[in-house]
Amino acid sequence: METQSVPLRSPDWFDLLLHWTSLGIEVLGVAVIAAGVLVAxxxxLRSRTARGDWSGAYQAFRSRLARGILLGLEFLVAADIIGTVAVEPTLENLAVLALIVLIRTFLSFSLEVEIDGRWPWQKPRASVPGS
Structure with missing residues (x-):
């Protein structure tokens, strides 16, 4: 009985599909960040014209902007994982992916602290009654 060897490499159409999927998710991540900037x-500007308060408008802008960047970063990390692990899983590409994910994770934690004023693993602060 003859045994057939199974190719270790995925078919070309699958590589192409993963490449385009990764590229699409990257574009979506950039679009989310750009939309976040515009929304923030x-x-x-609406808050500034309605209330005339620049400090409140500035804080709201920073918070909304950070949320948009944070969501966009999640899409970009997903695209990097698909593009590196699924398409070209070499040791060099995996090392680059690890560095990218490490940097983006640090950015995500920093933005989370910026938005909430606490580390993600800390419990939310109790609000002071009457404020």
Whole structure:
């Protein structure tokens, strides 16, 4: 009985599909960040004209902007994982992926602290009654 060897490499159409999927998710991540900038800017300008308070508008802008960047980063990390692990899983590419994920994770934690004023693993602060 003859045994057939199974190719270790995925078919070309599958590699192409993963490449385009990764590229699409990257574009989506950039679009989310750009939309976050526009939404944050629009909301800050509305807040400024409605209340006349630049400090409140600035804080709201920073918070909305950070949320948009944070969501966009999640898409970009997903695209990097698909693009590196699924398409070209070499040791060099995996090392680059690890560095990218490490940097983006640090950015995500920093933005989370910026938004909430606490580390993600800390419990939310109790609000002071009457404020």
């Amino acid at each position: 800017l629009g909301a800050a």
